Amino acid sequence: MQVVGVTTQQEVYIASKERKFRMNEILVIEDEALDCPKGEVVETMSYNRLIPMGLDRSVVDTQVIQSLEQIGYDIGSDEVNLAKLRLFSEAPYPVRTGCGVRFPRFDEVRRLLVKASPGEGMALGEIRGTEPLAETLDPDLKDRVHLLEPEGIRRQRGVPFLFDIQSMQQYPHIGIFGGSGSGKSFGLRVILEELMNLSIPTLVFDPHFEMSFHEVVPELKESAPPFDHRWTAVQVGQEVGINFSHLSTRELIGLIGASGGGLSEPMTNVIQSLHRRRDTFTTFSDRLNNVAQAIEEGMQGLKKRLREEDLTPTEAERTKDLMELHQQFGSLPLASVKGVQWRLNRLEKAGLFQQDIRRIEEGLEQGRLVVIQGDSWLLQVFSTYVITSVYRKRREYRDAVMNGEEGVFFPPFVIVTDEAHNFAPKGTDSPPKRILKEVAQEGRKYGAFLMLATQRPTLLDETITAQLNTKFVFRTVRGTDIATLREETDLTQEEGKRLPYLSSGDTFVSSAVYGRTVFVRIRAAFTHSPHVTNPFDELWSAKENQDDRVIQTVRDQLPLFDTDLMEVVGRVNRECGLHWDVNRLKQELERFVAEGKIAKKESPFVTRYDVTD
Template sequence: MQIVGVTTQQEVYVASKDRKFRINEILVIEDSVLGNPKGEVVETLSYNRLIPMGLDKSMVDTEVIRSLEQIGYDIGSDEVNVAKMRLFSEAPHPVRTGCEVRCPQFEEVRHLLVKTTPEEGLILGEIRGTESLGESVDTDLKERLHLLEEGEILPQRGVPFLFDIQAMHQYPHIGVFGGSGSGKSFGLRVMLEELMKLSIPTLVFDPHFEMQFGQKNQELAQEAISFEDRWLSVQVGKEVGIRFSDLSTRDVIDLIGAAGGNLSESMVNVIQSLHRRRDSYPSFSDRLNNVAQAIEEGAQGLKRRLKEEDLTPTDVQRIKDLMDLHQQYGTLPLASVKGVQWRLSRLDKAGLFQQDIVPIEQGLEQGRLVVVQGASWVLQVFSTYVIGALYRKRRDYQDARMNGEEGTFFPPFITVTDEAHNFAPKGVESPPKRILKEIAQEGRKYGSFLILATQRPTLLDETITAQLNTKCVFRTVRGTDIATLREETDLTAEEGKRLPYLRSGDTFISSAIFGRTVLVRIRASYTHSPHVSNPFDELKRFKAERDERVLQLIDQRLPLFDTDLLDMVGCIKRECGLDWDVDRLKQELDRWVAEGKIIKEESPFTTRYDRVRSGG
């Protein structure tokens, strides 16, 4: 392997007659004057005698061709392999053309590839292009992972990618980006498994009900550790909720705003006028309903009611209380009061005020991963409260320490959410966005970090995106998203072109911790998502199971005549729970006849269904 063509301080061309280059592999240039610089292959191609060199629009120019001829390549007959190589560090002057190039030993490049130990870092996958280093990899880095390739579990071949979680204190927050089917959710699952291995308190908002860690990957069962006591799943409205009496007026405004879109100024005024410190949900809801009734009936209507006969003392007191409320709040717009009423009722129906966040607090204090599940809109409302409450607890403890006081300990924690553009949308204010923005900008000082995943990075708030010091970029097709990622990372033009064609599970990791972009193959996960089965396989399985149940029932009553079908429909409904009518049963019977499972005999008087005769 030799340097050919025109060289610069940043890029060189390497040629070889007998060795094909791998994209992203590391090579060493034997130029002692420059200290044997190292670089990464960013583009590669091969030529043979059937392809005239230089006539295409590839990276090879006339200077490269001329230098190939000068150092002895027979361009007319030899196969020529050419690679563009980018140096890791800019050289003080261009590399000398003709220098030999070789593959490195692992000890020469360990400092470029490994930033921490397997015990202290997150083992996310294998660095692409390091397969040639597999034999010389240090013992502590061997047999650390398996890869999933074309549905087959394969052993580690190259250098594992270790993410230095300790460095997040200096370079906080992670973004995970990729289109549907790119492996984004799979990569997020592996990240969460690694956080559980290190017992790092993590809060996950899961709108898709897929972050479950109870189903083990059976092919890795012997190597996978058990996560049974390391994670906890809770559902909003069942195990967790919001203690209404803990809410400030500002919190109530945020929650009600999140329940049905941004609030108008008059709605905000209604909440500020009616909410009292330490209000319970019933007390605030009753006050809101009473004010709505008082405004709706009006002062004159209430006075007329007071003059009615047969009023009990309780009725009189009730009307007088409504008159007092009308006098105090009669200027509030009825539409705004009813708007707040509707939103508050929607939150209550979702079960949001029936529990508290104690299970989440306890889980984080135990170093667990806590998965909060619920509908997307419910999670947006709930996250506004719970992230703010936990972040304040952590910040209060840190502030107390800084002031030399003894505060109540609350651990540092990581907040994770999928569909992050729904929680912190670009150009639109939303309650969760305010607290996420604050953590993105100041959380590092208090030990609070973010991992945000989304299919649409263009729709994520720009301030938050800019604070994500590590970005994992999976396959992305949209031009606007690719442009956004190019702006926010050090992805090169060549890497940007590769984004739409990345295999599922391959990701460019652009990290300030590494100082460059690394292509990584995410390792095989130790657990399965509950949605891992193919829906079309599920359809076949369901149909086969249903057919088997019904056919067993019918077999007991064969032969079956037209006159028996109505009774048979009733029996199927009772025994199998299927709400079929006679026409549907006939269609299914004809299908089973076509499949050879039963036979059908027709006469001028009746149709008969019976068992398949042996030998017939």
């Protein structure tokens, strides 16, 4: 292997007759004057006599071709393997043409590839193109991960990718981007497993109910760490909710607005007028309902009711209360009061005000990963309150420490969400957007960090995207998203072209810690999602199980005639949990006959179903 063609301080071309070059492999240029610079293969090509030179100029130009001929390559018959090598550090002057190129030893490139010790870093995968370094790899870095390939799970062959979690103090926040089927959710699961393994308090908002860590992959049971006591799952409206009496008027306005697409100015005025400090849900809801009734009936209607002869003392007292409310709040628009009523009732029906967030706070204090599950709209409402509450606790503790006071300790934590563009959309408001922007801009100082995953980085708020110092970029097809990612990362034009064709689980990691983009294969996860079953397999399995139960029930009564079907269908429904009628049973029996599971014999008078011969 040797350098050919015109060189620069950033890139050189290299050629070889003996071997083909691999993308992203690391090579050393034997230029002693430059202290043997190292680089990464970013583009490769092979020419042979069946492909005439000059038809393609994607890698080489005329000067490179002339250089190859001058150093003895027979362009017409030799297979010429070419690669573009990008130097890790810019050289003070161009590399000398013609100097040799070799593979490095691991100790020569460890500083470039490994940024954390195995015990402190998150083992997320294997760095692509580092397989030639396996023989010289340090013992503590061998067999750190397993990789999932189409043919099955394999052992590590190259250098493990160890993400330095402590570097987030300097380079906070992580973005995880990729289209459907790219491995984005799989990569997010691997990151969460590593956070659990390091006992880092983590808050996960799970709108898809897929972040469960109960089911361990059978092939990795022996090497999987125990996760049972390192995570907990809670559902909004069941195990966790919001203590209504702790809400300020501003927080209540945000919550009610989030439940129905925002609030008009008159609706905001209704809440500001009616909400009292330390209100419970019952007291506020009753006051809201009573004001709505008072405005609807009007002062004249209430006075007329008060003059009725058969009015009981209790009814009279209530009418007077309504009249008093009308005097205070009669100027509020009835439509706005009813709009607030509808939104408040929607939150109450979802169970949002039946619990508090103590279980979440306890989980974070124990260093656990807390998965919060619920419908997407409900999570957006709830996440606003939860993030604000825990961030305030963490911030108050850090402020107390900075002021030399003894505050109540609350741990640093990581906030994780999938479908992040729904939580912080670009160009429009959403309930949690304000607090997420605050954490993105100031959270580093207080020990609060973001990990945001989305299929559509173009739709994510630009202020937040700009604060994501590390980005995992999986397969992405849409041109607008690729353009956004290239603007926000150091992805080269060649790497941008590769994005639509990446294999599932391969990702470009653009990190300020490395100062460059690293191509990584995400490791096999120890656990898998409860939604991992193929839906078509599920369909066929359910159909097969139902058929087996029905056939077993019917066989006990064979032979049977079509005149017996009324009695048989009742028994089938009872024993198989179905709701068939006679016509449906007859259709299924005909299908069983066609499939050879039972026999059918017809006569001019009746049809008989029997066992097969």
